Amino acid sequence: MPDQNAPTTTGLTTESATLAGELFGDGVGTQAGPPAVPAAGTGTAGQAAPGAHSHGGSTPTGSPAERFTSTDPEAFGVPTGREETWRFTPMKRVRPLLDGAPSDAHLSWTTDLPEGVELTSVEAGDPLLKGLPEPVDRLAALARQRSGGAAVVRVAKEARLDRPVTLGLAGTGSEEVVWGHLVIEVGAFAEATVVLDHSGLARYAGGVSVLVGDGAQVKLVSVQDWAPGAVHGGQFDAVVGRDATFTQVVVTLGGDLVRLVSNVQYAGPGGSAELFGVYFSDETQHQEHRLWVDHAVPNCTSNVLYKGALQGEGARTVWIGDVRIRPAATGTETYELNRNLVLTDGARADSVPNLEIETGEIVGAGHASATGRFDDEQLFYLCSRGIDAETARRLVVRGFFADVVQRIGLDALQDRLMASIDERLGALPALDDQPVEVA
Amino acid sequence: MSVLEIRDLHVSVGEGDDAKEILRGVDLTVRSGETHAIMGPNGSGKSTLAYSIAGHPKYTITGGSVTLDGEDVLEMGVDERARAGLFLAMQYPVEVPGVSVSNFLRTAATAIKGEAPKLRTWVKDVKSEMELLEMDPAFAERNVNEGFSGGEKKRHEILQMRLLKPGIAILDETDSGLDVDALRIVSEGVNRTREEGDVGVLLITHYTRILRYIKPDFVHVFVNGRIAEEGGPELAEKLENEGYAAYVKGTQEVASA
Secondary structure: OOOOOOOOOOOOOOOHHHHHHOOOOOOOEOOOOOOOOOOOOOOOOOOOOOOOOOOOOOOOOOOOOOOOOOOOHHHHOOOOOOOOOOOOOOHHHHHHHHHOOOOOOOOEEEEEOOOOEEEEEEEOOOHHHHOOOOOOOHHHHHHHHHOOEEEEEEEOOOOEOOOOEEEEEEEEEEEEEEEEEEEEEEOOOOEEEEEEEEEEEEEEEEEEEEEEOOOOEEEEEEEEEEOOOOEEEEEEEEEEOOOOEEEEEEEEOOOOEEEEEEEEEEOOOOOEEEEEEEEEEOOOOEEEEEEEEEEOOOOOEEEEEEEEEEOOOOOEEEEEEEEEEOOOOOOOEEEEEEEEEEOOOOOEEEEEEEEEEOOOOOOEEEEEEEEEOOOHHHHHHHHOOOOOHHHHHHHHHHHHHHHHHOOOOOHHHHHHHHHHHHHHHOOOOHHHHOOOOOO | OOEEEEEEEEEEEOOHHHOEEEEEEEEEEEEOOOEEEEEOOOOOOHHHHHHHHHOOOOEEEEEEEEEEOOEEHHHOOHHHHHHHOEEEEOOOOOOEEEEEHHHHHHHHHHHHHOOOOOHHHHHHHHHHHHHHOOOOHHHHHOEEOOOOOHHHHHHHHHHHHHHHOOOEEEEEOOOOOOOHHHHHHHHHHHHHHHHHOOOEEEEEEOOOHHHHOOOOOEEEEEEOOEEEEEEOHHHHHHHHHHOOOOOOOOOOOOOOO
16 A cells, blocks of 8 residues: 555555456466555545556656647658557558558448438538547548548437447458548437448548537447458547547457557546457457547546457557546546457467556546456356366357447347357357347 | 265375375265265365366366266366266356356256257246246346356356256355355255255355255365264254364364354
C-alpha cells in the first residue's frame, strides 16, 4: 500500500499472477496490475498530485505531454518505424498508406438504412469536419485529407431504429489506396446500432468519426473480414455526449495488416464508453489495435475488453491501451483488460496497458493484461466431465471469442462471425447446431 | 454396481528435488450404495486424494493403484475416467468464459452417454433438476461458473452430478463456504442420488456439519497423507466433540466443528 502521505493516487501492487490466473496458468501473466483505487483518505484534491502512473513507457514527471494531433499529414513527417506509435508496425507492409498517393479508388458500398437514418456526404472544408477530433498520426491525417470530404450517416434525434444501420464496405481488388472518411452523427436521445462490415481485397485508409448526442445510445460494430492481402489502417474517434452511451465492438479476422486506432473523448459529464474487441491472427497476419480514452470531464466511465488469439508462424498482434484521467475528471471509473491466447509456437502478442491518473477523486481505475497458452485448469475441468481434450480445447477457444462476440447483440452477425472462427479452429461437433433453451 | 479400489496410493507434487510426497499409502474401497466420509485437518492431503483420482496433471502417482471395477484408472485420461463413471465435485470450480452452462452440460452429457441426449427429455431433466436445486432458469444461459457466488458454484457441481449420473461421486469440500440453506439444498441433491440407487459417494470434508444432512456409512480420519482411523458414523461424533487434536500431535490443529 502507498504511504498515506505520499502524493500517489494509484497504490499499485503487482498481482499479475492473480489476474492472469483467471484465464491462464501460472507464470504467464505479463503487464498486469490490479484496479488502482485510491487508498481511503488519500483521495482529496489537495493530496492528489499530478504524478501519473504509467506502465510500458517512460515514467512521466508531472502531467504527461499532450498528444500531438493535426489535420496536416506533413506535420507528422514520414515515420521510419522507430517512433513510439509505429514501432510495432511492419513499415514495409503499411507503406502505401503512408506514402499518400492520391487516388479515386473506392470501396463498393452496400447499405441498409432503416427509417430515421440519412446517408449524405459533405465536401472538404465543411464546418462539420472542422469540429471533429483531429488525426493522431500521418496515416489518419492522409485519410482525412485525401478523402476530400466525408460520407455522413445521420440519425435523427430521439430516433429509435428498428434495425441496425449496415454499411457493407467491400474492397474491389484495386492496387490503389482507397482513402475514406465516414462521419456518424447521432442526435440527442437517439438509439442506434451501426455496423461497418469490411470485406474483399483493398488497401484502405479510412477514418470514422462518431458524434454521440446527449443521452444517445450508440453501438458501432466494425468487422474486418478482409480477404487475404488486404491492408487496412484507420482512426476511429468517438465524442460521447452528456449522459450518452457509446459501445464499440471491433472484430478483426482477415487481411494481411490491420491497424486501428480508437479514441474516445467525452463532451459532457455522465458519459459511458465500452470498447470491446476481438482479433484472431493466423500465419503472418499483423493485427494492431491502439486505444486512447481521454477522461477530461467528471463522472464518466470507460470499460475496455480486448481479446485475441494467435496461431501459426509469424502471427502477430499488438494491443496498446492508453487511458488518461485528467485533473478535472473526478468521479471517473475505468477498467481495461487485454487477454491474448497463443495457440501455437511462432506467434507473438504485444500488450501494453497504460493508465495515467491525475486526480485522486475517482471511483476506480485499473487495468490487466495477460498473454499465455491454454489454461490447464479450464481444460481439466471440462475433461473431468468426460469431454475429450480436443473438444475441450475448442470449447475454451470458442468461448474465449464468444465472450466478446456476444457483445454485438445481433444474432445473425454473431453466428456468421463464430462460424468463421470455428472454420479456422476446425469444426466443432454438431452439438452447437442445437442450442438448448432451458428457460 | 461399481467398486473403486485404492491400494497403497502414493502421490507427490513438484518435480525433482522439489518433489513433495503428499499421499503416503492410502487404502480405501468404495462400493456402490456406500457413503464414505473422509475427514481431516487442513493440509492432510484430502483434496490431493480427490484430484489424484480424477487425474489432475499437477499430481504425480509414485506408487500404488486405483481401479474402478478392476480397470486401471491411473492408465486413463481425465476424460476417460469421467466416462468410466467417476465424478469429482470440485472445491473451486473453474470459470470458463464464453461457454454457456447449457452448452457445457449438454456437451458433457453427450460425452458421458456416447450420444447426444434426446432434446426434449434433456431439457425437461435439466429444468427439473435445476428447480430441485433452487436454481434460477436464467442460470443456464450464463457462462460456466463466471460470476457465480460460492453457493451457485456448488449447486452447479451437484447439478452436473445429478445429470451425469456417475457410479462413484467424489465430493471435495462441497460444504465449504455454504450457508445453512445452500448446505441443505446441496445435501438433498446428494441424498436424492443416493436414494435412487447405485452411486458410491466419497465425501471429503473438514467439518462434521454436512454429516448431519448426509449420513455416512463409514468415516475415515485422514492425517498426514494416509488414513489414521476408520469407523462408523460414531467416529464423526467423536471428531465433533474432540476435534483432530488426538491425531495431530505437536500442532494446534483442532477441528472447528
